[in-house]
Amino acid sequence: MRLKIKLGGVVLLFLSDRDMEIHAELLPFLVHDEDEAEEITILVKRDWENVRLPETEPLGEDLICRYYRQNGQRYCVTRGGRAGTIACSVYTCECTRIVCTINEGVLRRPFRQAGTIFRMLPMREIFLAKNILFFHAAQIAVDGKGILFSAPSGTGKTTQAKLWEKYRNAEIICSDRTLVHKTEGAWRTYGYPADGSEPVRSGKVHTLGCIVLLKQGAENQIIKLTAAKALAGLMPQMVLDCWNPEARTKAVELLLQIFADIPVFLFSCTCDESAVKILEEELQRRGVIENGENY
Secondary structure, eight states, X not given: OEEEEEETTEEEEEEESSOOBOOGGGGGGBOOOTTSOOSEEEEEEOOGGGOOOOXXXXXXXXXXXXXXXXXXXXXXXXXXXXXXXXXXXXXOTTOSEEEEEEOGGXXXXXXXXXXXXXXXXXXXXXXXXXXXEEEEEEEEXXXXXXXXXXXXXXXXHHXXXXXXXXXXXXXXXXXXXEEEEEETTEEEEEOOSSOOSSOOOOOXXXXXXXXXXXXXXXXXXXXXXXXXXXXXXXXXXXXXXXXXXXXXXXXXXXXXXXXXXXXXXXXXXXXXXXXXXXXXXXXHHTTSXXXXXXX
């Protein structure tokens, strides 16, 4: 099976030794133009008997994967609880070709869903290799601009996005995960197929207008942050392999590039229309968006 998906402006070509089901969450990200060249090729295989797992100690891990380096190769080994190892992805630092082998022998049912493959791949490393930043942020489209609301879980990212949708007719592009990538001289914003507890999956692309760090407050107050304060506030909101010093260094470099072009605000806000009004006035004053009640 041959499948092209575009994430963060980068085309991934999936080549599977069997057909896979394409569920609704992937549809906005499918590439239908076969002439659009891929930058990353991902081979999906099932011949587990030929896999050699790394013998070194893991460099780091997250909730389901462990990461290794051995003999010039990188490994992302996916764990399945009591089932044991369910997949192994092998790749190099450039992430241009990835071989993901699935251990169907320990799965309850045959692997068929194309969307599930993202959980078995080193997506954070893939994005950074292509200079794409992965934000824990909701995104709305306002006046043709992507506005990001970033904050720890439970602070109100989705709430603020919904307020703009209700009172200013803004479009919610994603509720929890946003990709940002500089292409053709401008920072662009993108959604992501796996989008948190209230998923919104849009394939629409916008020019990044600003980033808003949120805090809950009794009243609305907004300030523009310096690069240093923006970095301190946003680094904890990056979807990042924090165990990897190379990843942290590259994320800092890319964030500083964004800060040179794009304003970052700290917004202590309420959960009502007054928060929309205050932020709207500030964005209009700074030329991020134009005047107008509906976008």
